[in-house]
Amino acid sequence: MKKLLSILLVLALCLAVTACGGLTNEPAEAPAATQPAAEVTSEVSAGTPAEAPADDGYAPFVPVQGVDDTTIYVGNTAATTGSFATVGVPFNAGMDAAFKEYNDQGGFRGKSIQLIHYDDGFDAAQGLTYTKTLVETDKVFAIVGHFGTNTVGATLDYIKEMGIPMVYAATGIEDLYQEGATGNAKVVYPVQPIYNSEGRVLLARAVAPVEGSLGLGGTKIGVVATTDDAGTGLVYGVKKQAETLDVEIFYQDVDAAATDYSAAVNVLKNNGCDVIIACMNQTPLATLMASMRDANYNANVITSYVNASAVTLGAFVENGSITKDRTVYSTAWLDTSTDEGMAGYMTFYEAMSAWELENGGTGNDNALNSYAMAGYIAGNLFVQALQDLDAKGLELNWANFNDVMEEVEFQVPMGGTINFHNGDRLAITSLALNTISLEVGESGYYELQVVSPIMSLDDVLASIG
Known part of the structure; x- marks a missing residue:
């Protein structure tokens, strides 16, 4: 059984090239799925005026937002209708599964993570508009699982200008690559491989x-x-x-x-x-x-x-x-051939199955879906940062969150490790051959x-x- 599962996972992860490095040119070949964007309304405090810049020049437009007594709000825009729905729908499902897994364990000091999502149709201008809505109207704490080359490329300058953390981009565009980022530039945390970094590995x-x-x-x-x-x-x-x-x-x-x-x-x-x-x-x-x-x-x-x-x-x-x-x-960048990699997969599978059963699925709908795996990784890395903040007894604000992101050696489920030390935003450079x-x-x-x-x-x- 384990050998058969390994074979199936190899086939699934072969398809991860479009889940994790494509999203740039041609639409997915599978027929478009349709799922309405999640409609979430929330009352979140507008935040307070930004404090004096930190020593490295970090000056967000507010110290923190998107956190109330019960909830931490995060957001993304992703194509969940049209040609890229076959990527965006399972990707967001994977993130939701990671958040449910964490919430069911008590969340961050009793606060649950809630994802606010808009369907940008894989359109850069629409993606920028919705990203601004997430930051300025919905007032999310972070952008998590930022989706696709078009939207990511169109919004990076805005994200840095506002100083809001962005964890994981579902693309590997060159603009994500930074060495020694400081100030507001450091809030961008790419994960899946970037060509500039991968060339070093090659x-x-x-x-x-x-x-x-x-x-x-x-x-x-x-x-x-x-x-x-x-x-x-x-x-x-x-x-x-x-x-x-x-x-x-x-x-x-x-x-x-x-x-x-x-x-x-x-x-x-x-x-x-x-x-x-x-x-x-x-x-x-x-x-x-x-x-x-x-x-x-x-x-x-x-x-x-x-x-x-x-x-x-x-x-x-x-x-x-x-x-x-x-x-x-x-x-x-993912490998289930090792015991550790298979254990990471089983953790993903259990979380994904639990989320599906709670949301009308079979429990096996996304078991071998590489897009769902990528989304789960995005959500899980955000969770790891919150867990470190909690363990250190730190207040949940953007300055502390960024400090933790810089300090932690993150374990990528089904993958290796990644860190953002010293302002380096190289994405994953721990790769298999x-x-x-x-x-x-x-x-x-x-x-x-x-x-x-x-x-x-x-x-x-x-x-x-």
């Missing part, structure tokens, strides 16, 4: 030793990067990490829309690159792999978690683009196989001599 794994399955053992690295956001963000990270590693790197830029990358491939082949970092999404990755196949170029390839699709990579095996001498490795099976597995499909479990970037770098 280079570290590319050169880490093969022994112990830590990396690919590359000695001369080729980088093929599309000139879109994905490519430029990943290349930024590669170049950032290259500052600390003594390794020869050759860079080639390509057009994401091109149908042949033979020129770039031949440059890297002629220079003897033994590992290729593919800084791109799925469609250009197919072009790269076909070009390497046609050039008879046998080098291992490592790429972003957004390409960790068993369907996509299995197709490369079928057409000969992937062989035993030309394998594709991808990162992953997967590859694709060369034969169809017990599931009847090609399967992602864990090569190396989740490791922190620091631990991977420590293995490099």
Whole structure:
């Protein structure tokens, strides 16, 4: 039973690329679901005028809001109707499950978390309008599970201006990446991988030793990067990490829309690159792999978690683009192959099932839904911050909340750890390394196989001599 569940989870987490890194281009393929936005009315104090700025320049428009005698109000805007409803509906359900789990345990000193949600239809302008409503009318304490590239990109400046905490963004856009953030900029807490940070991990794994399955053992690295956001963000990270590693790197830029990358491939082949970092999404990755196949170029390839699709990579095996001498490795930020990862999944499942049964579901509707898992993670990390505040006996206000967010080493359910120390907003850099099976597995499909479990970037770098 456990083995079957593990197989099913691998398939589910393969789909997490759209739950956790997509939300940028094409709508979900599944038919649109429909669920009305939650209508929540609340009477929350308007807050008091902001106090003098902290030493680091933090100056929110009020010290705290969204907290009354019984409730802590948080909010998000997410597409829960239309093409992205198949993402937004389970994502919000996952958050609600995490909040119910916490509330049922007594909440924060008897206060329950309540989510106020608006359906922005995946429209940036509407998302900004609703975010302002959440902050200025509903007066929420925090934005939790901020949803989608369009809305997140349109609202980051506003969130920083107001100084309201934002925990978890369901996107990995470059604008989320910050090093040493201070003042109001520090209130943004991204979690799922950001391209700029993941590029650092890709280079570290590319050169880490093969022994112990830590990396690919590359000695001369080729980088093929599309000139879109994905490519430029990943290349930024590669170049950032290259500052600390003594390794020869050759860079080639390509057009994401091109149908042949033979020129770039031949440059890297002629220079003897033994590992290729593919800084791109799925469609250009197919072009790269076909070009390497046609050039008879046998080098291992490592790429972003957004390409960790068993369907996509299995197709490369079928057409000969992937062989035993030309394998594709991808990162992953969730991993249920370990006992700890499976325990994290079971905690999610129990919370999700309890919420569903209370809200007219079967208890198994979202058991393998990666979007619900992502939402649960968003809610759970917010809860972890409240638990630390409670344990320290601190007053619930924005200054204390931000201090805790900076200090805590958070455990990501089904994942590794993340912290926001010293103002760094790098998102998750503790990632696993997967590859694709060369034969169809017990599931009847090609399967992602864990090569190396989740490791922190620091631990991977420590293995490099």
